[in-house]
Amino acid sequence: MESFWLCEDCLQAVVYDDFSALSLYYSEAEVEQRIAHMRIELQALLPLSADFDPHTGAGIQAFSTHPCEVCHSPLHGARHRFTRL
Ligand SMILES: [Zn+2]
Numbered sequence: 593m594e595s596f597w598l599c600e601d602c603l604q605a606v607v608y609d610d611f612s613a614l615s616l617y618y619s620e621a622e623v624e625q626r627i628a629h630m631r632i633e634l635q636a637l638l639p640l641s642a643d644f645d646p647h648t649g650a651g652i653q654a655f656s657t658h659p660c661e662v663c664h665s666p667l668h669g670a671r672h673r674f675t676r677l
Pocket residue numbers: 598599600601602603660661662663664665
């Protein structure tokens with residue numbers, strides 16, 4: 593099975609179908625563009641299954657400098673592991 597490390601934005605999008613966090617960082621036009629981009633990228637990877645455990649920390653990198661493997665965001669931050677079903 594293939595694993596992917598997702599940024600916080602993609603995590604929210606996959607788990608909750610919630611893109612609202614994006615609006616904190618981007619202008620409205622940028623948000624729409626980024627959501628459209630993320631939906632396309634995610635569609636290509638679905639179905640994804642969460643493969644991390646908040647209790648043990650397995651599958652979670654608190655601070656990664658690698659780009660997100662879905663939206664390719666270069667922003668550093670937390671990454672969560674997902675597995676392609
Ligand atoms: Zn991402």
